[in-house]
Amino acid sequence: MRKWLWILLLAIPLLMAGCRKQQQVDESGYRIWYINQDETCLKYENKELQSKNEEGLLREMMEVMRETPTDDELKPVIPEDVTLLDFDFEHNQLYLDFSPEYKKMPKVYEVLCRAAIVRTLGQIDGVEYVDFQVNGEPLTDLEGKEIGLMNEDQFIENAGEEINAYKTADLTLYFANKAGDKLVGQRVAMEYNSNISLEKLIVEQLIAGPPFEGAYPTIPSETKLLNISIKDNICYVNLDEGFLGTGYNVIESIPVYSIVNSLIENTDAQKVQISINGETNRMFRESINFDTIFEKNEGLIEQ
Known part of the structure; x- marks a missing residue:
């Protein structure tokens, strides 16, 4: 049942250099996400749950x-x-296998359902990523591509926003290798609000940092995309002044070409001006x- 779906890593780890999972547990309990009646957005209600271990919480949350909220x-x-x-x-990953009826959901509803499940189950201690399968087969997008491991940051639309208009993207993002002298590429499948441009999505994910082991951040996390x-x-x-920071041990060209190579790889851009x-x-x-x-620098990519 365990399949490494989407992530054919060239060598890398997009969300966080060490996983910045939100543990949304307080005196009010857990956030259980629901769909509004118009099926356009998600909202949550705080619920007190009885289970204490991971498996018990998973079963209780699903129920x-x-x-009815x-x-x-x-x-x-x-x-x-x-x-x-x-x-x-498995490690920090949760694999879910649903019955064939899962695929009968309308696509927009399914995206909402999946986002709600990821956000809810992501509160379980140790769960950083969730993988969806249907009757033992990987869940795929509209183009037949496997969705793969997901966490809440991959649903770029915020809670309460309309997501009827959404897009999917198969991105190759470039982060640093361990030595900080080469770039390694990571393939990531994302679904995002169509109000966000692809180029904005790419740079924001680079700032967020790599989500998987094997690669390292290139851009200071305090950087703002203006x-x-x-x-x-x-x-x-x-970018703002935050980009000029020296928080990571990488050679000087790595932060620049992390942006340049990622943008040229995934958009219509052939050159980049920073x-x-x-x-x-x-x-x-x-x-x-x-x-x-700047033009794409193939020589910086680790082979």
């Missing part, structure tokens, strides 16, 4: 998500005819001039 504007996440056939914990756009096949990336607070007359670590329009 609670079938129950207190809020009349919400409804259960999991349809009555969909059952959980099997599950398995704006980004593509015109005439050039991607213009405007600016700091709108200024291109800046130097990066005293050797890289931002007046440069």
Whole structure:
């Protein structure tokens, strides 16, 4: 049942350099996510659960998500005819195998259902990623590509936002190797709100850092993306001063080409212009001039 679906790593670890899972447990209990009656967004209710161990919490959460919420504007996440056939914990990953009825859900509803399950079960101690299978087969997207391991950050739309218009992306993102002198690529499947541009999604995920073992952050986490756009096949990336920080032990070209290679690999851009607070007359670590329009650097990619 264990399959490493989506992630054919070239060598790497997009969410967090050490996994920044939200443990949403307090005196109010756990957040159980539900779907609104219009089937356009997710909202949660706090529930006190009785189980103390991981398996008990999983079973209890799945049952609670079938129950009618207190809020009349919400409804259960999991349809009555969909059952959980099997599950398995492996390291920080939870593998779920649903009955064939899972595939009968309308696509938008299924995305909401999946997001609710990931957000709810992600509160279980030790669960960083959730994998979906149906009757023993990997869950796939509209193009037939395997969804693979997921966590809540891969549903870019925030709770309460409309997600009727969503897109899927198969991204190759470049992070640093252990020595900090080469880039390693990671394939990641994501579903995101269509209001977010693909180029913005890419840079924000690079800032978030790699989610899997084998690769390391390239961009200081305090970096802010001020704006980004593509015109005439050039991607213009405007970052704040946080990008100039030296928080990670990587050679000077790695942060720059982490962005450049990732954008050119996944968008229509053929070149990238980076600016700091709108200024291109800046130097990066005293050797890289931002007046440069950068092209993809294949030589930095670890083979």
